[in-house]
Amino acid sequence: MSAGLRRGLADLACRALQATLPPSLHSWGWAVRCETAGIPDDTKALLFALDSACGLMPRAVASHLLQPFAWLTGDGAPFSEGSIPMTIIDAAMRRPRALGIAxxxxxxxxxxxxxxxxxxxxxxxxxxxxxxxxxxxxxxxxxxxxxxxxxxxxxxxxxxxxxxxxxxxxxxxxxxxxxxxxxxxxxxxxxxxxxxxxxxxxxxxxxxxxxxxxxxxxxxxxxxxxxxxxxxxxxxxxxxxxxxxxxxxxxxxxxxxxxxxxxxxxxxxxxxxxxxxxxxxxxxxxxxxxxxxxxxxxxxxxxxxxxxxxxxxxxxxxxxxxxxxxxxxxxxxxxxxxxxxxxxxxxxxxxxxxxxxxxLPKLAGVGASAISRVRGETVGTLSDRHLLVGLA
Structure with missing residues (x-):
C-alpha cells in the first residue's frame, strides 16, 4: 500500500468518524482529525485513525440509537456527555461482564x-x-x-x-x-x-x-x-x-x-x-x-x-x-x-x-484509544452495581 493511499485512508476514516458522531461529540472528531494530520508517519497515522474510530464509533452508534428517546430527559435535547444514558453507555463499554449482564x-x-x-x-x-x-x-x-x-x-x-x-x-x-x-x-x-x-x-x-x-x-x-x-x-x-x-x-x-x-x-x-x-x-x-x-x-x-x-x-x-x-x-x-x-x-x-x-474481565483495558488521548482520562471507576441501577 503506497504512502499516499495510507494517508488518504486515514483522512477518509477521520471524515467518516466526524460524519457519524453526534453534535455533542463533534469536538472529539475534530481532535482525532487534527492529531492524525499531525502524525508524520503515514502508517502510524492510519492506525491511529482506525483505532480512534473503533473507540468512538460504539458511542456514536449508541447515541443515535438513543436519540428517539431523548424526550425522556424532559427537554427533548439529545443525550450529552455526562448525562445518565451516556454514563451508562460508558460504563457498559468499559465493563464487559456488566455489558454481558445487560x-x-x-x-x-x-x-x-x-x-x-x-x-x-x-x-x-x-x-x-x-x-x-x-x-x-x-x-x-x-x-x-x-x-x-x-x-x-x-x-x-x-x-x-x-x-x-x-x-x-x-x-x-x-x-x-x-x-x-x-x-x-x-x-x-x-x-x-x-x-x-x-x-x-x-x-x-x-x-x-x-x-x-x-x-x-x-x-x-x-x-x-x-x-x-x-x-x-x-x-x-x-x-x-x-x-x-x-x-x-x-x-x-x-x-x-x-x-x-x-x-x-x-x-x-x-x-x-x-x-x-x-x-x-x-x-x-x-x-x-x-x-x-x-x-x-x-x-x-x-x-x-x-x-x-x-x-x-x-x-x-x-x-x-x-x-x-x-x-x-x-x-x-x-x-x-x-x-x-x-x-x-x-x-x-x-x-x-x-x-x-x-x-470475562470485569474491567476492559482502554489502551491508547482516542477516548483516553482526547479526554485525558483514566479508566473510570463506575461500578457494575451503578450500571445495573441505571439500567433498572
Missing part, C-alpha cells in the same frame, strides 16, 4: 416477547424469567467468592467434566440419547450450563488439570452424544488455537475434534420441540415481530465479544472464545434440532450464558 437481560426479554406472540404456555415464560434470576444470582455470588485465575479453576473444570460424564451415563435417556437431568420435574441440560464457562475459562489460562478436564468434556459429548455441544467445543477451542498455538490448546482441540467426529457418526433422531428448536425459522412463520425479536436477541448474545475484542486487546483470546461459543450455539440451532439459546424456551442456556460471563 445483553442477557435484553435477550431474555426479547425471547419472552417471542414466546408471547407465539402463544407459548405461560409456564414457559416463568421458567425463562426464573432461569435469568438464578443465573444472575449465581454470577453475583460466584463472582465475589471465586476470583478467576486461582487454583480453584482446575478443580472446578474437573468437577464440571465429571458432571457431564455422569450425565452421559446416568442422565435421562430419550431414544438412546442422554443429555438431560431431571430436577423437580424440569429437564436441565448440563452441557449448556457448564460447557460455555469451561471453554471461556480455559481461554484465560491453561494447565495440565484444565486440559484434562476439557478432554474429559469432549469424551462426555461423544458419549451422550451431543453434536451441537461437541461442535461448540471444536469451534471454541479452534478459535483459541488460532490465537494461541500452545500445547494445551492443541491437545484439547484434537480431543474435541475426535469427540465431534463420534457424534457425526452416531444417529441423532430427536425431533424438533415447539418453542425450543427451529425457533429461528418458526418465529417468522408466526409473526415478523416474533422473528425480529428472536434475531435481535441472538445478536445481543455476541455483543460482549465484539465490544471486548475492539476495546481490550490484552484479553482478545477470551472474547474470541466467548463469541465462538455462543455463535456455535446459534449456528447449531439454525442447522439442526437443537435448543435455540436464550430466545427459545429453556433455562439451561440462560443460566449457562450468565455463568460464562464469569470468565
Amino acid at each position: 445483553c442477557a437481560i435484553g435477550a431474555v426479554v426479547l425471547g419472552l416477547v417471542h414466546l408471547v406472540i407465539a402463544s407459548a404456555p405461560t409456564r414457559y415464560l416463568g421458567v425463562n424469567a426464573g432461569a435469568l434470576a438464578i443465573g444472575l444470582t449465581m454470577l453475583a455470588l460466584l463472582g465475589r467468592a471465586l476470583p478467576l485465575g486461582r487454583k480453584w479453576v482446575g478443580g472446578a473444570t474437573i468437577a464440571m467434566a465429571g458432571a457431564l460424564l455422569a450425565t452421559a451415563f446416568m442422565g435421562t435417556e430419550v431414544e438412546g440419547i442422554s443429555r438431560w437431568v431431571r430436577l423437580s420435574g424440569f429437564a436441565i441440560q448440563p452441557s449448556l450450563i457448564l460447557l460455555p464457562v469451561m471453554i471461556v475459562a480455559f481461554s484465560r489460562g491453561h494447565s495440565v488439570v484444565t486440559t484434562a478436564g476439557v478432554v474429559a468434556a469432549a469424551a462426555a459429548m461423544a458419549l451422550q452424544p451431543d453434536r451441537a455441544m461437541a461442535g461448540m467445543l471444536v469451534l471454541g477451542l479452534g478459535t483459541l488455537a488460532m490465537i494461541r498455538r500452545d500445547r494445551h490448546s492443541i491437545v484439547a482441540l484434537t480431543a474435541s475434534i475426535a469427540g465431534f467426529a463420534v457424534t457425526l457418526a452416531r444417529a441423532d433422531p430427536l425431533p424438533a420441540v415447539p418453542h425450543v428448536e427451529q425457533v429461528l425459522y418458526s418465529s417468522f412463520d408466526v409473526h415478523v415481530g416474533a422473528g425480529l425479536a428472536v434475531l435481535g436477541g441472538s445478536i445481543l448474545l455476541l455483543v460482549p465479544a465484539i465490544v471486548g475484542w475492539w476495546r481490550d486487546i490484552g484479553n482478545r483470546a477470551t472474547y474470541a472464545a466467548f463469541g465462538a461459543v455462543w455463535f456455535a450455539a446459534i449456528l447449531a440451532a439454525a442447522l439442526g434440532n437443537y435448543p435455540t439459546p436464550i430466545v427459545g424456551y429453556g433455562g439451561s442456556a440462560i443460566i449457562g450464558y450468565a455463568l460464562s460471563l464469569l470468565a
Whole structure:
C-alpha cells in the first residue's frame, strides 16, 4: 500500500468518524482529525485513525440509537456527555461482564416477547424469567467468592467434566440419547450450563488439570452424544488455537475434534420441540415481530465479544472464545434440532450464558484509544452495581 493511499485512508476514516458522531461529540472528531494530520508517519497515522474510530464509533452508534428517546430527559435535547444514558453507555463499554449482564437481560426479554406472540404456555415464560434470576444470582455470588485465575479453576473444570460424564451415563435417556437431568420435574441440560464457562475459562489460562478436564468434556459429548455441544467445543477451542498455538490448546482441540467426529457418526433422531428448536425459522412463520425479536436477541448474545475484542486487546483470546461459543450455539440451532439459546424456551442456556460471563474481565483495558488521548482520562471507576441501577 503506497504512502499516499495510507494517508488518504486515514483522512477518509477521520471524515467518516466526524460524519457519524453526534453534535455533542463533534469536538472529539475534530481532535482525532487534527492529531492524525499531525502524525508524520503515514502508517502510524492510519492506525491511529482506525483505532480512534473503533473507540468512538460504539458511542456514536449508541447515541443515535438513543436519540428517539431523548424526550425522556424532559427537554427533548439529545443525550450529552455526562448525562445518565451516556454514563451508562460508558460504563457498559468499559465493563464487559456488566455489558454481558445487560445483553442477557435484553435477550431474555426479547425471547419472552417471542414466546408471547407465539402463544407459548405461560409456564414457559416463568421458567425463562426464573432461569435469568438464578443465573444472575449465581454470577453475583460466584463472582465475589471465586476470583478467576486461582487454583480453584482446575478443580472446578474437573468437577464440571465429571458432571457431564455422569450425565452421559446416568442422565435421562430419550431414544438412546442422554443429555438431560431431571430436577423437580424440569429437564436441565448440563452441557449448556457448564460447557460455555469451561471453554471461556480455559481461554484465560491453561494447565495440565484444565486440559484434562476439557478432554474429559469432549469424551462426555461423544458419549451422550451431543453434536451441537461437541461442535461448540471444536469451534471454541479452534478459535483459541488460532490465537494461541500452545500445547494445551492443541491437545484439547484434537480431543474435541475426535469427540465431534463420534457424534457425526452416531444417529441423532430427536425431533424438533415447539418453542425450543427451529425457533429461528418458526418465529417468522408466526409473526415478523416474533422473528425480529428472536434475531435481535441472538445478536445481543455476541455483543460482549465484539465490544471486548475492539476495546481490550490484552484479553482478545477470551472474547474470541466467548463469541465462538455462543455463535456455535446459534449456528447449531439454525442447522439442526437443537435448543435455540436464550430466545427459545429453556433455562439451561440462560443460566449457562450468565455463568460464562464469569470468565470475562470485569474491567476492559482502554489502551491508547482516542477516548483516553482526547479526554485525558483514566479508566473510570463506575461500578457494575451503578450500571445495573441505571439500567433498572
